[in-house]
Amino acid sequence: MLELHGLRQTFNPGTVNEVRALQGVDLTLEAGSFVVVLGTNGSGKSTLLNAVAGSFFLDEGRIRLDGHDVTRWPEHRRAQLIGRVFQNPFSGTAPGMSIAENFALAARRGKPRGLSWALAPNLLGALRERVAALRMGLEDRLDNAIGSLSGGQRQALTLLMATWLRPRLLLLDEHTAALDPKSADQVISLSDQVIRRDGLTTLMVTHSMAQAVAYGDRILMMHRGRVVHDFRGAEKRRLRPEDLIDRFDEIRRREQLDEGAATMLSDLYV
C-alpha cells in the first residue's frame, strides 16, 4: 500500500541549525496494517509522517501510495488518499465553523468542490448517527462552533472526519499527546475501533510505550532519522513496555560508547 524508498531530508542545510531529520528510510506497509512509530524527540518520526503527508518535498527518495508515485504531489492532492489527525487538537478542525460544516468539508476530501449546498440533508442524517455513536452528546450540538469543544472531543471528531471517506492511508501524529489521560484513552480506543472496522492502513506516531504495545500489529523504532528496530508478528505481540525501554537504553548506551570511542581514538591518533 505504502512504499518508501531511501527517504532523506535535511532541514536548514549548511547552517548551524542543520537537522538531518531523515537519513535513508526504507519502508513497506502492507494494506490493512496498523504500524506504530516510536522514537525519541528529534528521531524523525513526525518528519516521516509529514513527508508522507506532503508537508514538504523530500531532498531524496520516492514515495508510492496505493499504486501512485506521490513524491511530487502537493499536500492537498495527496489528501485524496490520506486522512490525518494532528497532535494539536486545534489543527484538525476549523474552530469558527460548526461541527456540521467541518464534516461537510471532510465529506469532500480530495473531491472537486462545486456550488452545491454544503450541509446536504443526507450528510446531516449520517453525521448525527455517527456522532451519536461517540456517546459524547454532540449529536444535538451539530450547529455549535467546534472551537467551543474540549480537546478530546475535537480529536474524536477530527478522527471521524479523517475517516469519513475511507482513506487509503491514515496518519495519526501523536494525536493523543496533548490530551488528558482519560480523553487520550477514549481517543486511542476509538481510533483502534475505526481502524479495525474499516481495515485502514495506518501509520501512527506516538511516544507512549503502553500505546505502542497495546495497539497495532507492527512497531518501528526510529532514532536519528533511521529505522533502528522493526518488530512485527509474534515478536510484536510478545513485547512489553519494559522491552521497548530497554531497547531505547541500549541505543543510548551504544551512542555514548561511540562518542567515547571517538574521543579516545582522536586523543590517541589525531
Next chain:
Amino acid sequence: MNLLLGALTLGLILSLLAMGVYVSFRIFSIPDITTDGSITLGAAVAAVLLVGGTSPILATAAGALAGAAAGALAGIIHTRFRINALLAGILVMTALYSVNLHVMGRSNVPLLQATTFATQGERLGHTLFGTGPLHLLGWPVAPGDLAVLALALLAAVVVGVTLYVFFRTDVGTAMRATGDNPQMVRALGADVDRYTILGLALSNGLVAMSGALLAQYQGFADAQMGIGMIVWGLASVIIGEALTGSRSLGLALAGAVLGSVLFRLLVAVALRWGLNPNDLKLITALFVFSALVLPRFLARRRGVAPTARS
C-alpha cells in the same frame, strides 16, 4: 430629509464595499489595501463604458470583473510569490493608480450626460410616483431620490443574499475554512492558495461593484476617490459587529450592511454639525484604531480589576 435619504443611499452603495472588506478582513484575516485601488478601478471602468453608451448593468458588471481581476492579482502575488499580504495589496493598489488613469484617459470622468443606474432610477421614480414631491411620514421627498434609494437597497440585498448562499456551498465553506484553519483545509484536499486567490478576487469584485455604483450615484469617477476606502470599509464592518454582536455568517453580512448605513448617517450628521470634511479620514482612522484596541484594553482592565480588589 434629503440629507437622510442621501446618507442611506450612499450607505447602501458602500455596503458592497463593506461586504467585500468583510470577506478579506474577517474571513481571510487579510487587511487588503487593494481595496483602495479596486474601488476606483470599478468606478473608472464603469464610467468609461457608460460614457460610451453601455447599459448601466453591463457597465457595473464589467467594473466588478475588473476589480475581481485586480484582487486575483494581489492573491497571486501573495500566494504564489510568497509576498506578505499587506505588501501584495500595496503593490497592486499602487499599480492600479496608473491603470485607472489609463482607463479613464484623464483624472476625472463626469457622467452628466450618460445613462446611469441613478438616472434610470430617477426616471423610474417619476413614472411611478410623478414628478411632484411625495410625502413620507410628513416629509417632502423627491420620488426620483426614493427610487434610487430603493435600487441601492435592492443591490445590497441581492448581493448580500447571494454572498450568504455562496458561503454555504461546498466552495464557499472551504473558503471560510481557509481563513479559519489553512492546515486543516490542506489536509482535507483543498488548495489553500487557490481559495485565497478566489477570496481576494471575490472581495475586490464586490468593492469594485460598489465603486461602479458610487460613480453613477455621485455622477463622476475620479482617480482619487479610492483613498482611505479600506478604512471606511473596516469601520462599517466593526460597527456592524457591534450592532449584531455575532460572528455567524448571516448576521455578520447583515451587520456589514447596517454598519455601512449607520456609518454614513453618522458622517452626514457630523458634517451637518460643522465637522470639517478634511478631518473625516483622520476621525475615521481614529475610530477604527480605537475599535480595534478597545476590546483588548477593556479585557485587560477586567482582568486586572479583581486582583486589585483582593
